[in-house]
Amino acid sequence: MKEETMRIAFTCNGKPTAVEARPDMRTLDLLRDLLGLTGTKEGCGRGECGACTILLDDEPVNACLLYAAKLQGRRVVTIEGVAGADGSLDPVQDAFLEEGAVQCGYCTPGMILSARALLRKNPKPDVPAIEEALSGNFCRCTGYGKIVKAVQRAAGTAGS
Numbered sequence: 001m002k003e004e005t006m007r008i009a010f011t012c013n014g015k016p017t018a019v020e021a022r023p024d025m026r027t028l029d030l031l032r033d034l035l036g037l038t039g040t041k042e043g044c045g046r047g048e049c050g051a052c053t054i055l056l057d058d059e060p061v062n063a064c065l066l067y068a069a070k071l072q073g074r075r076v077v078t079i080e081g082v083a084g085a086d087g088s089l090d091p092v093q094d095a096f097l098e099e100g101a102v103q104c105g106y107c108t109p110g111m112i113l114s115a116r117a118l119l120r121k122n123p124k125p126d127v128p129a130i131e132e133a134l135s136g137n138f139c140r141c142t143g144y145g146k147i148v149k150a151v152q153r154a155a156g157t158a159g160s
């Protein structure tokens, strides 16, 4: 039986984007396989690890659980859309590097997008707020301390 596809139009990293895809395709697969945006990672594939985090209308969501049809008309940001047009790193990316908050790096794209969403809403978060915002993003390497410090550094609250 032929699988039905639909045209899905959305904004991806600031650019108008349209793909022909099955409505029930996972957004994770659409981004990686149809758009080549492989910075979005697959960890658990069931909404538990946060490796696949993207921003949908500025809110962090798990791309492994989001059907492609749900992207229609929405605004998506992946880790590829975070750096400046000139290739300069986002302040949150800089802070992760400066604090040594990246080891294997598998969790990092999702962490950075969750951190950006937090800082947009709460530019000076305290540690509990940072921990809460990152609670859906698992890291097997760093023990989280450096990640929290990196978010504090990006917020300009390191040492407070």
Ligand code: FES
Binding pocket: 041, 042, 043, 044, 045, 046, 047, 048, 049, 050, 051, 052, 053, 062, 063, 064, 065
């Ligand atoms: S791969 Fe999506 S939450 Fe783990």
Ligand code: FES
Binding pocket: 101, 102, 103, 104, 105, 106, 107, 108, 138, 139, 140, 141, 142
């Ligand atoms: S740096 Fe390896 S999972 Fe976080």
